Amino acid sequence: MDSYIITIGIFIAINSIVVSGLNIIVGYAGQISLGHAAFFGIGAYTAAILATKAGLSFWLSLPVVIVITGTIGLLMGLPSLRVREDFLAITTIGINFIVEAFFMYVPFFGGALGIGGIPRIEFFGTPLHGFAFLVLCLVFLVIALFISWWFTKAWCGLACFTLxxxxxxxxxxxxxxxxFKLLAFVIGTAMAGIGGALYAHYMRFISASDFGFPVSVMMLSMLVVGGMGTVWGPILGAAILGILPEVFRPLIDYRMLLYATLLLLVIRLQPGGILGDNGFVKSRLKAFSRGGKNEK
Amino acid sequence: MKNNSLLRLENVSKQFGGLHAVEDVSFSLNKKEILGLIGPNGAGKTTCFNMISGALKPTTGKIFFKGIRIDGLPIHKIASMGIGRTFQIVRPFYSLTALENIQAALGIEKYQSKFQFWQKWDNQNIKKMALEILEKVGLADFAHYKAGLLPLGNLRRLEIARALALKPELLLLDESFSGLRQEEINKLSELILQIKESGVGILLIEHNMRVAMGLSDRMVVLDHGKLIASGPPEKIKNDPHVIEAYLGKGEKKYVAS
Incomplete structure (x- = not known):
C-alpha cells in the first residue's frame, strides 16, 4: 500500500481513538471540553519521556501513560463539578493553554525544541512502521470502540446520559x-493518553504546539461532524476531517474556511452530527428497515 | 408514634439571607398515608420539599427518614434510601425514550455500588420491569417515544413512574396536577391512591384545593414559612387561619369549597 495513504490512515485511527475519548466526556456525559488536546499531549509527553529518558518500551510505558493521563484527567474533571456549559468550556480552554505552556517552558519537557529521538514501537523485536503500525493503531481503535460501545450499554453510561x-x-x-462525571473524565482522558502515546512513537518527534488549543477545536469539530454521543461518530468525523484537507490540498490556505463551512453546514442541517439521532444516516436506515415506506 | 413515622421534620427552618422561607416547621408522615402540604404562593412548600429531598440544607432543625437523620445528605444518597420525588416543572431525561427514563431509575442500586455499574443495563429483565411500571401509569403505548416529544400530562405520569421505579417508601409529589385537564386529574388521583394502598407514604404539594382535600388523609398548611394549621381536610377547610391566609380577613361568607 502507498505509504502516503498509510500515513493518513494512521492519523485518522489515532484521532478516532482520541475523539472517542472526547465523545465519552462531551457526547455521553455532556461535559463540554475544549481542552482535550492537553491530554493527548500529556499521553504523548509521558510516553516520549519514558522512552527517551528511562528507556522504557512502549508496552511497559503504556500502563503508566494510562494511569498518569487518567489521574490528571480526574483532577481536571474537578472543575466540571462547579462550573458548567460555557464556563466549563472556557475553563477547559485555560487548562489546555496551561498544559501547553508547561511543555513549552519547562526544560524537562524539552522546551521549545520538544522531544526527539523517540524510538519506534517494537513488537517481539521487530520495529513497527508503515502498515504494521497502522494495524497496531487499528487494534487500539477497536479497543477504544469497544469501551465506547460498552459504555452505552452499561449502567455507568446510562447514568452519564441522565447527567x-x-x-x-x-x-x-x-x-x-x-x-459519574469524574468517571467519564478519567476514561475519556485515558483514551486521549493512549492516542498520544501512539502519536509520539509514530512521529518520533513531538513539540508543545502539536497539542495546542487549535487541536482541541479540531477534535471537537470531528465529534460534532461525526455525531456526538454515537459510537461510530468519532471515526466518521476523524475520517472526514482527516481526508478533506488531503483532497483539497490545493486549497490548503483556505483549510480553516473549509472547516468552518463544514461545521456550520452540519450544525444547520444535521444538528446531531451525521450519525446523530436526526441525521440522514439514521433516518435512511429506519426507512430501509421499514421496507422503504417513510412513515412518521 | 414518634418512631413509627416514616418522615419527621423537627423545627426545620431555612433562611435565604434575610428571608425566612421556612420557619420552625415540624410535622410527620406515616406509611400508607397521604399528607397534603398546602399554602398560598411563596408559603415555603417547595423549599420544604427541597430540604427533604436534599436539594437544600436546612439552616436549623432536623429531618428524619425512618428514624435516620437525612438533612444535609446529598440528593443521590437520599434517593437511594427510598425517597422518590417529582418536580413542579417537569424534568424528564429528554433525549431518552420513556422506557429508558424508567430503566435509568431502576439502576439506583448499581449507581451506589463500587463496580456493578459496569454491568449491562440493556437486558430483557430490566426492560420488562420498566414496561410494567409504565403500564401502571398508563404510558405503555408511549414507551419508545423520546421523552422530549411527550405532552405535559404524560410527562407528569412519566415523572411519577420514574420515582416509582426507585421502589420508594416515601413519594414526594410537587404539584403533579398543575396544568392537567379534569379527566387527567381523575386518572392521576386514582393512580396516587393505588400507590398509597401499596404501602407508600406520600407528601403532596397541591394548589388545586378540591384535589388536595379529596386525596389527603391529613393536611399541613404553611403561610409565609410558618405552619398555621394541621389536621384532617374537614378541619382544615373550616380553620379560620387557613381561610384568612388564602382569602384575607372579612370574606368568610365567600369561602370556596
Missing amino acids: RDDEVAASTIGVSPVK
Missing part, C-alpha cells in the same frame, strides 16, 4: 454527579 440531560433529575434517581 447530560438533567443533573438535578439524575441525582433524584440516585446518580452521583461527582462519581
